Amino acid sequence: MKDTEKGADLTTASKSLPLIIEGKNFDWGKQYITGREVRDLVNASEEVELFLAIKKPWEDELILDEDRVDLARPGIEKFFFKDILLLTINDKKYKWYEQYITGKQLKELAQISLEDVLYLSIKKPWKDELIDNETSVDLARPGIEHFFSKQVDREIMIIVNGKLKSWNKRKISFEEVISLAEGNASSEQKAYTVTYLKGPKQNSEGEMAKGDIVFVTDKMIFNATPTDKS
Template identity: 35%
Template sequence: MTIADTAENPATTARSSFTAQIADESFQFRDVEFDDRKVTGAQIAAAAGAYLATDYVVLLHLLNHEIETVRPNELVDLQIGPRLFVIKGDGTERFFVDGLALEWPRKSLTGGGIKFLAGKDEDLDLLLEREDQPDKVIDDDDEVRIGAPGVEKFHTRPAQVKVTIIVNTRPKPWTKKRISFAEVVALAYPTPPAGENIVYTVGYFDGPPHRPEGSLTDGESVRVRDQMVFDVKFTDKS
């Protein structure tokens, strides 16, 4: 069990501190250190700046992607290096992803947030199940109301992507949700330029709403959208 009753005697340990990852509804995690191996929900809320714990919901995100609500007097074992959310609210809304029951303290959540909580690869499509209409594909940036009457159900499937991106003014078909720095360079220069010290720069615009323009460096990738534009240049540093 990851949550223990406060009556349990905490196990002694030689470690001087324990770390938990804590985020709010923005999914921006930060490492927080505690002196004790087991801490209460109220202590977790206070560490996140929520000193009136009854006004906040503390969620434990388990390794199997299940979510448990932590009451103010319950203990969480930090030995497992848990990931936690502290979000203002007085209850949670339930929803399902591929049969996995999840909960969230807000009445809406983005498609990307739903996939993150369910542990689903971002390259998968997320679909909202509907009885009287075809299932609706939910983009990562789409806000979905999960607090509607009834319980929302979602399922995932391999992505069905077919877009055209513009690389150095030339249209290129693309069938994945993301494109990496190396993939953009390969599209721009199928035959690499001669030289032993070639350095590439990749810029883009007309990208996804949360990151419509920017640049990529080696090892990075970005979500694509139809008619997204990439500009790839190279210099010879020899």
């Protein structure tokens, strides 16, 4: 008779609940299992993160040590681990789970403009490496890769209340939109509603409130509507 896997602790086979960890079948004697208990079943390293497989197109679920998963739900729950690869972009830490990452993926990860210039930091006296959007970088090399970006300011045209306006920055504030719409600072007797369309991926459309800042792209549309204060 085949031995039950660690963690079964069963009195009868009918009480077992199946689960799969990295393709291997296990039985569990309770309705719920924690992330820590899943790790212990396979002696998983602390350097990897645990995920619960979710049917596409939904994303797999990160399972922390204290999280509980209900094994009594329909179907068999499948768990797997992902190696963590660390990197920094503009001094902020990020995680990645694949060996390679492209310049485009780096920019999307850090939510910076695809038009910005991206570099891989190289130890001096060697020059920093330019990373194009299509360039693939191996993150599995020794050490942590450090990236940094530089904004490229260029003149673009945006549309504010139906009129073309010249703009030379990668971002625009609520107050700057109002200034372009009115030609001067906003009146103290007015409040404003600002909406935008056809923006870049970081903010394709939406509303702005006082103090908000959004990325801009060529031919982006803004509508600033004054509203008398009550």
